Amino acid sequence: MxxxxxxxxxxxxxxxxxFPVAITKLAVTINQDLKALTPKPGISPKYVAHAVRGAxxxxxxxxxxxxxxxxxxxxxxxxxxxxxxxxxxxxxxxxAEIEKQFSRLDGAVAGLKRVKANLKRYKAxxxxxxxxxxxxxxxxxxxHREGRSFETGDQLLQRILATRRSQWPGKGKYKEPAAPDTTxxxxxxDGWAWAxxxxxxxxxxxxxxxxxxxxxxxxGQVQFLKVYNLTFDGVLNYRYKPAFVSQETHDSExxxxxxxxxxxxxxxxxxxLGQVSVVPDSIREANINQAIAxxxxxxxxxxxxxxxxxRCDDVMRWAIRRAKTTSGQSNLTLELCRLLPLPLPPLAxxxxxxAExxxxxxxxxxxxxxxxxxxxxxxxxxxxxxxxxSERLDG
Numbered sequence: 001m002x003x004x005x006x007x008x009x010x011x012x013x014x015x016x017x018x019f020p021v022a023i024t025k026l027a028v029t030i031n032q033d034l035k036a037l038t039p040k041p042g043i044s045p046k047y048v049a050h051a052v053r054g055a056x057x058x059x060x061x062x063x064x065x066x067x068x069x070x071x072x073x074x075x076x077x078x079x080x081x082x083x084x085x086x087x088x089x090x091x092x093x094x095x096a097e098i099e100k101q102f103s104r105l106d107g108a109v110a111g112l113k114r115v116k117a118n119l120k121r122y123k124a125x126x127x128x129x130x131x132x133x134x135x136x137x138x139x140x141x142x143x144h145r146e147g148r149s150f151e152t153g154d155q156l157l158q159r160i161l162a163t164r165r166s167q168w169p170g171k172g173k174y175k176e177p178a179a180p181d182t183t184x185x186x187x188x189x190d191g192w193a194w195a196x197x198x199x200x201x202x203x204x205x206x207x208x209x210x211x212x213x214x215x216x217x218x219x220g221q222v223q224f225l226k227v228y229n230l231t232f233d234g235v236l237n238y239r240y241k242p243a244f245v246s247q248e249t250h251d252s253e254x255x256x257x258x259x260x261x262x263x264x265x266x267x268x269x270x271x272x273l274g275q276v277s278v279v280p281d282s283i284r285e286a287n288i289n290q291a292i293a294x295x296x297x298x299x300x301x302x303x304x305x306x307x308x309x310x311r312c313d314d315v316m317r318w319a320i321r322r323a324k325t326t327s328g329q330s331n332l333t334l335e336l337c338r339l340l341p342l343p344l345p346p347l348a349x350x351x352x353x354x355a356e357x358x359x360x361x362x363x364x365x366x367x368x369x370x371x372x373x374x375x376x377x378x379x380x381x382x383x384x385x386x387x388x389x390s391e392r393l394d395g
Contacts, residue, residue, distance in 0.1 A: 001036040002027050004045045008052070008078065010035045015064070015071035019056035021049050035075055047091040050098050051083040054384030084388050094387050101383045109376050116373075126360050127312045130353050131343050133189025139346040140191035153193035153344040156300075160200060164298050167202070180341045192345045198338035200306065202296035206268060206334055207257035207288030210249055220244020223286040225259070227267045230275035230292070233361070234307045236265070238283060245287060254287045257294065262303045264295040266310055268332035273323070274316045278303045293337045305350045308357055309342045 001007070001024060009020045011033040023045045030036055039045050052059065063077035086094070129135040143150040151159075161176070168174045177198040185194055198204060207225075215224060224243040231237055245254065259265065259279050267275040269291040279286065288294060297306045309315055319340060323330045345353065 001030060002038060005036040005038045006045050006048050006052070008035045008037075008073070009033060010073040010075060010078070011070055013071055015060065015073060019052070019060055019073070021052050021056075023049050035078070042088050044088065044091040044095060046095045048083065050095060050384055051388050052081075054381070054388050055081070055083065057381075098383060098387050102380065105376055105380055105383075109373065112373050112376065123361060124313050126357060127308065128314065130357050131309060131312045131314065132186075133192060133343075133345065133349075136349065136352040136356050138189050138191060139349040140189070143191075150191065150348070151346055152191045153188075153195075153346055156347055157193050157195050157199065157344055160195075160298050160301065164199070164202070167298070177338075180339075182341075185341055188343055189345070191349075192343055194341050195344045196338065197295060197340040197342055200297055200301050200342065200344070202298060204293060204295055204334060204338050205256055206293045207290050208254055209289045210245060210253060214245055214249050216244045217242070218244075221247040222250040223283065225265065225286055225288045225292065227269065227275065227289070227291045230265055230267055230277045232275055232311065234276060234278055234304070234311060236277035236279055236283075238280075238286075250285070250287055257288050259286050259288055259294055260284070260296075262297070264297065264303055264307045264310065265292050266295065266332075266337070267291055268293045268334075268337065270330045271328075273320055273330055273332065274311065274313075276307050276310045278307050293332070293334060295337070300347055302350060302354065304354045304358075306342075308354060310340075315340060315342065 003024055003026050005024045005028070007022045007024060007028075007030065009015065014020065024036075037048065039048055059073065059078065059081060063073050063081060065072040065074050126135070139150050140152075165174060165176070177196055179199075180194045180196050182194050188194065220243075222245050223238060224245045225236070225238065226241075226243065229237050229240055250258065261279050261281045261283060263279045265277050265279065265288060267273060295306060295310070297303055319332055319336055320330060322336055323332050325331075
């Protein structure tokens with residue numbers, strides 16, 4: 001195909017979501033999944049490309065092949081798709097105006113992406129300061145100033161372990177969790193202690209995905225959570241693409257992976273790893289698939305504090321360095337989840353840390369970067385639609 005040809009992807013899984021179009025800058029050859037048009041004299045390739053992009057949703061709806069295993073666009077239907085035709089000077093004017101508007105949008109999107117990157121660094125810095133004892137006054141410092149004693153992290157850990165032992169359901173002999181090996185771990189703030197995730201949690205387990213016929217995408221008795229329901233900010237997005245299983249399936253083959261309010265969920269298949277969410281009170285009971293691990297903190301450890309620890313980059317890096325990676329996929333084993341070393345401050349200090357992290361990160365959440373990026377994409381499509389409905393683009 002010569003320079004200036006307009007290329008279309010006509011067979012690809014991405015056609016389920018978008019219709020890619022490109023213009024060649026040099027002569028090319030193409031494979032069977034692409035089709036190309038060479039515009040006649042008096043027709044601008046850029047004009048054709050923009051017109052097709054503007055109508056991409058209609059093309060995907062009206063020209064898609066049905067009954068194929070891979071999403072496809074019917075070539076004859078595409079060739080018969082009408083676009084508005086104006087003289088060459090008007091084509092050039094429309095293309096120039098579109099590209100001017102796109103240039104503005106590109107600048108805005110680049111700015112939003114910088115804000116997004118800065119917010120990510122800001123959040124990481126807040127969490128790092130929190131788990132290093134630098135975000136709020138330490139309980140050790142306050143107790144010294146006020147001339148009082150306090151329960152240290154180590155004393156708190158012993159109290160948690162006693163609770164863990166007393167709550168053991170009695171199935172088999174109780175096995176005391178191992179203590180963390182602190183040889184390569186950093187020095188903690190005064191009054192803090194290292195603990196393994198297993199010491200702070202009930203039995204850590206992962207989910208199982210039942211047979212497809214046992215899953216419902218519309219309604220059901222018990223919600224079945226997947227990785228796409230987890231987020232990076234601790235909130236469970238359980239309303240997104242909900243799936244359900246029956247109460248019977250939940251109570252039988254999935255009984256081991258039941259979750260309840262206050263459980264902390266983390267994805268163990270990535271990339272990306274590090275999606276952590278707390279099950280809210282609005283979910284009475286749910287279940288999880290095999291790519292999610294469940295942590296159930298032992299009182300008095302608060303779910304929000306445990307979720308904050310698991311969201312910290314230092315904790316995730318420790319796990320990722322030891323994770324199995326095959327074919328670009330990272331997998332955390334349950335053994336790694338149980339052996340995660342976590343810093344444990346005194347309980348009162350935990351509460352202050354969680355409150356301060358929430359306050360500082362709520363400021364970051366007020367900046368709706370993702371929403372604005374989506375609006376920019378919608379505005380790009382709107383610009384194309386207006387251009388080929390003879391509407392003004394300026395203003």
